[in-house]
Amino acid sequence: MKDDLQAIVEDIHSKLQKRLGEGKVADYIPQLAHVDPKKFGIAVVTVDGKVHSAGDCDEAFSIQSVSKVFTLTLALGKHGETTWNRVGREPSGSAFNSIVQLEHEEGKPRNPFINAGAIAVSDLVLAGHTPREAIGEILRFVRYLADDEEIAIDPAVAKSEEATGYRNFALANFMRSFGKLTHPVEHVLGVYFHHCAIAMTCTQLARAGLFLAANGCNPTTGHTVVSSQRARRINALMLTCGHYDGSGEFAYRVGLPGKSGVGGGIMAVAPGRASIAVWSPGLNHNGNSLVGSLALEMLADRTGWSVFGH
Ligand SMILES: NC(=O)CC[C@H](N)C(=O)O
Structure with a gap:
């Protein structure tokens, strides 16, 4: 490390002040359109448990x-490798809510991080549960990962998306027509909309991702969440698919496994070193946080943490 990490984080925060407000806040989910576009947070939790934030x-x-990383981890825990019968592991090269590939590939989504893939994963998490139980299981899992019982779902966001999620209903119905969803579409999407509506701070999110930076074991709680092989593989999927058709650009500029969300958050993993969360609501044309991506690019550059070398 070239400089002290807290100093780097504060410097990135101050250098990016002039860029705040760039990009476009997601407004297709009405409840998200109200968020102040000038918000910007960053938290880095190193594998020794220290928090560096601004x-x-x-x-x-x-x-x-970003919740799709947690639901994938849960689905793999419940269904193991058979998860991959329902969803692929290849980058899609198309938008997060695209429907085009689904017809060619007979309802099997390309990867678990595009909407169609995450809807298939929600169907897997729902197995043996009512929707309410599955939502409770996901929330408990995220609280366990972050070691924080305060984390909650924002019901207004879930409701807002349920009322306007025409695309997601289309994707789910289309998959169901190929027999690729085993539960009723309303139940699967109920689970999906609620896990997308989990509200977290950057600090909580960085803590929740720490197991991925530390070979599957959360070093602050001592909990083994997944095997080191599984942690490595989830990181690989985040690197190749975590930013949709912007994944190549993110790998080029940042060089870390990362997962974005249209709320403007990104969770990134520096294996063996740290888990990072950034939040800034303005999105670039791929639906990834514009200032958040810049912050991670600066962080990777200053720390030499890119998985591709210094
Ligand atoms: N990229 C995202 O964060 C998309 C998630 C959002 N809930 C949707 O389904 O559209």
């Missing part, structure tokens, strides 16, 4: 698609 790092925001 800005709006303790303000909760809607994690949206």
